[in-house]
Amino acid sequence: MLRIALILGLVEGLTEFIPVSSTGHLILFGHLLGFRGDRAAAFEIFIQLGAILAVVWESRRTLAGFAVDLGRRGTGRPFLVNLALGFLPSAVLGLAIHDLIEGTLFAPVYAAWGLFGGALGILAVEAWGPAAKVSEVERIGWRSALGVGLAQCLSLFPGVSRSAATILGGMAAGMDRPTATRFSFYLAIPTMFAASLYSLYRWRDLLSAADAPLFAVGFVTAFVGGLATVRFLLRYVAAHDFRPFAYYRIAIGLVVLYVLQGV
DSSP states (O other): OHHHHHHHHHHHHHHTTTTTOHHHHHHHHHHHHTOOSHHHHHHHHHHHHHHHHHHHHHTHHHHHHHHHTOSTTSSHHHHHHHHHHHHHHHHHHHHHHHHHHHHHTOSHHHHHHHHHHHHHHHHHHHHHOOOOOBOSGGGOOHHHHHHHHHHHGGGGSTTSOHHHHHHHHHHHTTBOHHHHHHHHHHHHHHHHHHHHHHHHHHTGGGOOGGGHHHHHHHHHHHHHHHHHHHHHHHHHTTTOOSHHHHHHHHHHHHHHHHHHHTO
């Protein structure tokens, strides 16, 4: 079981922040490894906390600067408002339809179609998206932040990818790739913490002391993988577009459908 925890922790960390859908990959790998059911779902939610801790650690100086600069004329207050506007749409919709999505759509075939849909979204925004007008997180307007929040609602469908939805939403709102990527990272902090803690509370009866080693291995490997991925992506978007991720999504979606045929 520790080997499974190691594999899934790395899958979570390496896929959470790039636009390829960590949920889709966890569904696929969990299916292949035979790790399914409520206990597996609780584990996958818990290790998301390790991945999001990587963003907090990597962004700690920037976040501390915003926290210090919360005065009336500072940048901290608009930043918090933008985070709230980006967070609330998916939080409200998620609470309303969480059980429906979880009960009907968390299956490999739906994740595959989500991967295809996200790929088309990447290719469309890269081909026809507006010219970038915003190159700093501090200059993001409230309308753009709300637009990213509405785009994040698409990620409630498995396979779409929270990072893909928010990054593409930011680019569609006129942000350049690095700015959209950074805002996606920051928005992940309240979104993923809230979703993970809510789900863990609902499934608290499934957790036991015997699971501590399993969860610890997944948490640590998700943190390490997430930290490496965040650093890689920030360097990548400075000089490259997201089309390779779209082609990867199509390929992995085809793999999922092929594997399902043999089941």
